[in-house]
Amino acid sequence: MAREASARPITHDLVGGFRMSTVTLEAGRAARTRIMAVMAASVVLAVALVAAVNLAIPTLAASGLRPSQSQILWIVDAYVIVFACLLIPAGAAGDRFGRKGVLLAGLGVFAAGCLAAALAPDVGTLIAARALSGAGRPW
Numbered sequence: 001m002a003r004e005a006s007a008r009p010i011t012h013d014l015v016g017g018f019r020m021s022t023v024t025l026e027a028g029r030a031a032r033t034r035i036m037a038v039m040a041a042s043v044v045l046a047v048a049l050v051a052a053v054n055l056a057i058p059t060l061a062a063s064g065l066r067p068s069q070s071q072i073l074w075i076v077d078a079y080v081i082v083f084a085c086l087l088i089p090a091g092a093a094g095d096r097f098g099r100k101g102v103l104l105a106g107l108g109v110f111a112a113g114c115l116a117a118a119l120a121p122d123v124g125t126l127i128a129a130r131a132l133s134g135a136g137r138p139w
Contacts, residue, residue, distance in 0.1 A: 046137050067123045074127045082134030090138035106139025
């Protein structure tokens with residue numbers, strides 16, 4: 001009697017004696033690709049915000065806010081300073097509390113800061129909103 005082909009997927013031995021099917025490995029590869037795309041988009045968003053404000057300096061200087069040169073410097077740098085200071089603690093929080101939840105919470109804080117910056121009635125509020133955006137971004 002001839003042996004019929006098995007309908008089960010081919011299994012592979014992995015480190016530690018675990019066995020996974022080819023289907024599981026393919027699903028894992030697709031998930032890793034999606035995760036990498038989301039993380040890359042997150043980094044692009046952080047860099048784009050810094051570049052956009054640097055490009056908007058002449059428009060910002062001529063706006064109704066009328067910021068001084070030192071205020072323009074703080075508008076640009078508040079985001080970057082807070083972002084840099086919280087980068088390592090944000091990584092530790094992601095390890096401790098879960099990366100997905102911390103990333104989503106950080107994106108929420110970042111979005112709130114961007115909205116506050118867009119609606120800022122004065123320079124002080126704009127600087128504080130940019131700092132809030134920087135606080136949300138590393139998470």
